Amino acid sequence: MDKLIAAKSEPLWNTNxxxxxxxxxxxxxxxxxxxxxxxxxxxxxxxxxxxxxxMAQSWNVIAGFxxxxxxxxxxFFGIGAYATxxxxxxxxxxxxxxxxxxxxxxxxxxxLIGIPMLRLSGHxxxxxxxxxxxxxxxxxxxxxxxxxxxxxxxxMTPEDSWTALQFHxxxxxxxxxxxxxxxxxxxxxxxxxxxxxxYRLRAVRDDPQAAxxxxxxxxxxxxxxxxxxxxxxxxxxxxxxxxxxxxxxxRVFNIEISIIVLLITVLGGIGNxxxxxxxxxxxxxxxxxxxxxLGGTGGAVDLILYGLILMIICVFRxxxxxxxxxxxxxxxxxxx
Amino acid sequence: MKILSVENLSRSFGGIKANDDISFNVDQxxxxxxxxxxxxxxxxxxxxxxxxxxxxxxxxxxxEKNIFGLSPDKISNLGVGRxxxxxxxxxxxxxxxxxMIGAFVKEQNIKKARDKxxxxxxxxxxxxxxxxxAKELSxxxxxxxxxxxxxxIEPKLLLMDEVTGGVDQKTIPGxxxxxxxxxxxxxxxITIEHNINIIMEISDNVLALDQGKSIAFGxxxxxxxxxxxxxxxxxxxxxx
Numbered sequence: 078m079d080k081l082i083a084a085k086s087e088p089l090w091n092t093n094x095x096x097x098x099x100x101x102x103x104x105x106x107x108x109x110x111x112x113x114x115x116x117x118x119x120x121x122x123x124x125x126x127x128x129x130x131x132m133a134q135s136w137n138v139i140a141g142f143x144x145x146x147x148x149x150x151x152x153f154f155g156i157g158a159y160a161t162x163x164x165x166x167x168x169x170x171x172x173x174x175x176x177x178x179x180x181x182x183x184x185x186x187x188x189l190i191g192i193p194m195l196r197l198s199g200h201x202x203x204x205x206x207x208x209x210x211x212x213x214x215x216x217x218x219x220x221x222x223x224x225x226x227x228x229x230x231x232x233m234t235p236e237d238s239w240t241a242l243q244f245h246x247x248x249x250x251x252x253x254x255x256x257x258x259x260x261x262x263x264x265x266x267x268x269x270x271x272x273x274x275x276y277r278l279r280a281v282r283d284d285p286q287a288a289x290x291x292x293x294x295x296x297x298x299x300x301x302x303x304x305x306x307x308x309x310x311x312x313x314x315x316x317x318x319x320x321x322x323x324x325x326x327x328r329v330f331n332i333e334i335s336i337i338v339l340l341i342t343v344l345g346g347i348g349n350x351x352x353x354x355x356x357x358x359x360x361x362x363x364x365x366x367x368x369x370x371l372g373g374t375g376g377a378v379d380l381i382l383y384g385l386i387l388m389i390i391c392v393f394r395x396x397x398x399x400x401x402x403x404x405x406x407x408x409x410x411x412x413x
Numbered sequence: 414m415k416i417l418s419v420e421n422l423s424r425s426f427g428g429i430k431a432n433d434d435i436s437f438n439v440d441q442x443x444x445x446x447x448x449x450x451x452x453x454x455x456x457x458x459x460x461x462x463x464x465x466x467x468x469x470x471x472x473x474x475x476x477e478k479n480i481f482g483l484s485p486d487k488i489s490n491l492g493v494g495r496x497x498x499x500x501x502x503x504x505x506x507x508x509x510x511x512x513m514i515g516a517f518v519k520e521q522n523i524k525k526a527r528d529k530x531x532x533x534x535x536x537x538x539x540x541x542x543x544x545x546x547a548k549e550l551s552x553x554x555x556x557x558x559x560x561x562x563x564x565x566i567e568p569k570l571l572l573m574d575e576v577t578g579g580v581d582q583k584t585i586p587g588x589x590x591x592x593x594x595x596x597x598x599x600x601x602x603i604t605i606e607h608n609i610n611i612i613m614e615i616s617d618n619v620l621a622l623d624q625g626k627s628i629a630f631g632x633x634x635x636x637x638x639x640x641x642x643x644x645x646x647x648x649x650x651x652x653x
């Protein structure tokens with residue numbers, strides 16, 4: 078009985094004050110960085126890290142938490158990008174509103190795709206999502222209403238505009254917008270991982286048969302995870318479209334988007350909220366620096382490096398780089 | 414009062430009749446033991462009752478509600494818990510997390526679910542192992558984990574598939590005591606067992622299966638004397 082009372086008196090989460098202090102310090106540092114005069118390249122680098130960390134976090138929800146390997150997640154990025162650009166150009170609707178429209182449409186598509194696809198499992202689901210992702214690219218390449226293969230050139234405002242979400246004189250506003258989305262998505266997924274839904278998704282991932290015996294409708298929970306994942310991905314497409322102001326199917330529906338979010342998550346640590354952040358912080362700088370030093374798209378050296386890193390990780394650290402950090406520090410797990 | 418009524422439940426796989434016209438009733442608060450040689454259809458019967466396998470025909474009533482054809486999650490939601498012959502713990506999660514997933518069925522609040530899970534873990538005598546990953550536990554401990562996880566959904570009927578199977582002799586008495594302790598909580602139990610001494614000790618009624626057919630049903634003392642059961646399963650037990 079004493080042991081039970083002692084167990085009940087334990088805190089719900091293993092909160093380590095030192096870790097919290099480090100996190101708060103890092104967040105303050107991230108907000109302060111532009112004030113100390115980051116140049117345009119470094120602003121861009123951080124923006125790309127934030128964006129890819131969120132995209133990978135999105136993929137982490139469906140693959141890491143519910144165990145469904147999606148290879149077509151770029152579709153939701155593209156939907157978000159087109160939703161914002163199209164409605165701004167055609168109807169003058171501010172991207173701040175159409176971001177939510179993109180999320181909504183992505184969520185709807187996730188349900189429509191998820192209902193038949195999530196009956197598949199393992200490799201079959203992965204292959205099916207790969208084809209779905211490619212089919213979006215093909216459809217948009219031929220859809221005249223949204224510019225077909227040429228895509229959409231977002232009408233530029235003469236000056237910086239928060240309403241139009243366009244900033245021509247500095248990347249700093251973009252930096253803060255992406256940073257806020259990055260922090261919000263991280264916090265949302267962190268809360269999700271510790272919620273009833275998070276527990277149930279992990280049950281579905283670990284053993285669907287056992288999950289069924291605990292009143293968990295496995296199909297429904299997979300769809301819920303897919304929808305949440307899609308709705309996290311879409312805003313990054315929207316913001317990216319506003320960042321570069323020109324989108325086309327080959328850019329925003331590219332299969333590479335789906336693959337890179339997978340690489341980032343696996344590198345950092347799949348199924349862990351910190352994984353995508355660590356993965357993006359390493360892979361994106363490799364990509365950007367190889368692009369600078371080798372020109373163009375990086376001469377595919379970045380892809381070779383990705384492949385090498387992935388092989389090393391898969392062989393020596395299958396749980397990702399996060400596994401180098403003792404579990405007691407970051408997670409709620411054991412207090413033996 | 415009847416908690417479960419099974420009538421003419423049948424299921425074939427190709428030409429093999431895994432369950433052939435099985436009928437029996439289970440009284441509330443009792444323990445029904447199911448015995449039979451390997452391949453008799455015991456685990457298939459569990460899968461048919463809990464919806465994991467669709468029956469070809471028959472009827473299954475739980476508290477007089479027809480549950481035939483319902484999905485496993487809906488059946489468990491009505492209050493039918495189960496464990497598995499081939500253990501299915503959520504291996505990469507701790508014992509506490511495993512049981513909390515079951516506790517969330519009745520408790521929405523995370524602290525209440527945690528506390529309820531801890532009480533159940535204490536009930537199965539694993540409180541010191543609560544933060545261990547399921548994959549780190551021994552087979553006997555995993556059996557207790559599965560029982561605890563199933564209990565967390567507050568079942569009225571609990572189906573346990575070979576609780577003492579695959580564990581060493583020292584571990585068995587503890588598991589048997591746990592089943593008895595579980596019965597005292599009021600939950601009705603159906604258990605598949607190969608250890609005939611255990612089944613005779615704990616059961617109120619015994620169902621004997623052979624080659625998919627029900628060959629006997631009744632109190633343990635009657636089953637022990639049943640010639641067909643002796644011929645097909647008990648063998649030397651009775652002679653001893």
